[in-house]
């Protein structure tokens with residue numbers, strides 16, 4: 398490769414054939430599958446490059462890399478960090494992070510301590526609703542040392558037959574204003590971005606349309622995110638109308654952010670699958686062109 402137009406064309410042709418899914422969950426947080434099973438499922442779904450981005454932990458990444466080497470799926474080491482911004486829970490995905498970096502692991506430890514306290518408080522509230530040993534039983538459904546999120550509790554309630562879908566269980570007990578809701582006290586977006594960058598990674602604003610905020614607030618968030626050193630934004634997600642993708646691409650260009658795509662897969666759902674409906678429009682700048690983007694397998 399000598400950087401000629403010919404080489405560039407070859408790279409672009411290679412990329413066009415690759416399917417990237419850069420946001421997914423395993424049993425290390427609130428996903429249904431172990432890292433190995435998720436990677437094998439990605440192979441089945443023809444995903445070529447999969448980022449493992451569990452909530453506030455990288456503990457599923459090494460197993461996923463080993464599984465990816467076995468079956469030929471490239472793995473990107475990632476994380477999804479919970480933050481608070483002006484009273485809103487904002488998720489920041491870190492891609493291509495060094496999972497052993499001390500600064501990142503310091504943040505992971507702090508998040509784990511906060512998650513433990515909050516998960517026990519949620520469990521206590523669910524006990525009052527009649528679900529005995531809710532924390533212990535929910536924890537038992539995830540991997541050893543997993544991040545326990547409201548998603549885990551929703552899956553636990555679903556396993557008891559509380560409602561016909563996990564989403565409905567969530568809406569009944571765990572959403573804001575529900576009986577088992579507990580406020581979180583995550584750190585700032587700057588804390589998360591700094592830790593991701595210290596670990597050599599790329600900070601990406603996750604699912605920008607899922608924060609229940611109007612466009613003015615969303616722009617303020619993106620502006621702050623960029624000023625704090627954020628470098629990417631998810632423009633392509635599952636279950637997304639074409640106009641929404643175009644809008645997010647326009648925002649990515651306006652604020653000088655690179656474009657990412659991810660299903661945010663936790664488990665199969667109608668209209669949501671690993672790798673499903675994901676591509677980066679041609680007029681956007683794909684995150685895998687970032688100089689620090691790298692595959693671990």
Ligand code: AMP
Pocket residue numbers: 427452479545546547548549551563564565567568663
């Ligand atoms: P937490 O970080 O503990 O507040 O939990 C957030 C997780 O809960 C998300 O990553 C989703 O997996 C899950 N979640 C959030 N909203 C919903 C919803 N409406 N229905 C089902 N799961 C949800």
Ligand code: MN
Pocket residue numbers: 422427452546548663
């Ligand atoms: Mn989740």
Ligand code: MN
Pocket residue numbers: 477488603604
């Ligand atoms: Mn999220």
Ligand code: MN
Pocket residue numbers: 420421422477661
């Ligand atoms: Mn997610």
